[in-house]
Structures are given as structure tokens and as C-alpha cells.
């Protein structure tokens with residue numbers, strides 16, 4: 001165990017999927033949902049796990065699928081987007097660092113989570129880079145970036161990438177990521193019925 005909380009962002013609308021992505025069956029293990037699988041996975045790497053839903057109605061839907069050790073919280077303000085989910089999760093946690101994942105990433109590898117946790121350092125976001133793109137929804141954030149997120153939200157910014165211009169960031173390049181996840185499967189996210197059937 002370590003001083004890290006696992007935060008699962010699950011407050012989206014799933015409009016492209018047409019049904020709640022958190023409750024999709026896990027490819028290859030249909031008895032599990034995305035949300036139950038990720039909650040269990042993060043529980044094995046992190047001291048605490050927080051699931052961030054957009055509101056209480058959505059949280060109630062997820063409750064039956066979660067181990068009792070997982071804390072369900074809701075966005076400080078709903079319908080703002082993942083930056084608000086990140087803010088709400090970091091604000092609620094009691095550890096110095098969080099590994100953040102999106103609920104629509106069913107292939108996150110434990111070794112990738114461990115790599116992120118091993119890189120933790122004060123006041124620094126540990127940011128995987130894939131194809132030159134920062135993977136803001138699978139990264140490690142220190143709690144100390146909360147005032148910077150607050151600043152962005154007050155400016156009306158909603159994209160988590162806007163935080164990277166203000167914060168100290170340590171990029172993890174693809175070659176390093178591939179040492180623990182050779183095909184970078186951790187970074188696959190599933191947004192549409194076509195993508196789900198591709199992986200099922």
C-alpha cells in the first residue's frame with residue numbers, strides 16, 4: 001500500500017455509447033462491469049479508492065457494483081466535465097497523490113498504475129504521453145494542484161489539459177510506458193457501441 005488514492009471519473013453522459021459506460025460488461029469477463037473491474041484494480045494499488053459520479057442519482061446506480069471499501073462521491077457542480085470530477089476527487093481524498101482513471105478505460109494495466117505511483121513527487125503531475133498527446137485521464141496528480149484547478153474552473157475552462165499550462169508536469173514518454181504495457185492497452189478508451197464490439 002502507499003500514500004495514493006485511486007480516483008475513477010465516472011460522471012460523464014455516455015452520449016456516444018447510448019448507455020452508461022460504467023455499467024458496460026468487461027470484454028472477456030462479461031460478469032464484471034467496467035466500474036467494478038476498475039474499482040477492484042485500483043484497490044490493489046492504492047490505499048483508498050474514490051468513484052466520482054456527477055450526482056446522487058448516478059452514484060446510486062453504481063453502488064451495487066462496488067466493493068464496500070470504495071467511496072462514492074459526487075461532483076461539486078454537475079455537468080461541467082472531467083476537470084470538475086478531478087477537482088471533486090482531489091478535494092475529497094486524504095492522501096497526497098491520486099492516480100486518476102476514466103471509467104471508460106477497461107484495459108488499464110496494474111503495472112502501468114505502479115509505474116505512475118513510483119514516479120510520485122511533490123507538486124508534480126506525472127503525465128503519460130501517447131502519440132504526443134498528454135493522457136490527462138490516466139495520470140498521477142498531487143493534491144497540491146487543487147488551487148490551480150480551481151483557478152481554471154473559475155476562468156470557465158473545462159478541459160483538464162488547461163491545467164498543464166499552470167502546473168509542474170513530468171512527462172512519461174512512450175518508450176518508458178511500453179516497458180510495462182508494450183501495446184499501451186491501458187490508454188484505450190471505449191466511447192461507441194462499435195468500439196465496444198471491436199474489443200468484445
Ligand SMILES: Nc1nc2c(ncn2[C@@H]2O[C@H](COP(=O)(O)OP(=O)(O)OP(=O)(O)O)[C@@H](O)[C@H]2O)c(=O)[nH]1
Nearest residue numbers: 009010011012013014015016081082085102103104
Ligand atoms: N465526475 C465526472 N466525470 C466526468 C464528467 N464528464 C466526463 N467524465 C468522465 O470522464 C471520462 C471521459 O469522458 P468523455 O468520454 O469525454 O465524455 P462522456 O460524457 O463520458 O461521453 P460522451 O457523452 O459520449 O462524450 C469518462 O470516464 C467520464 O465518465 C463529469 O462532468 N464529471
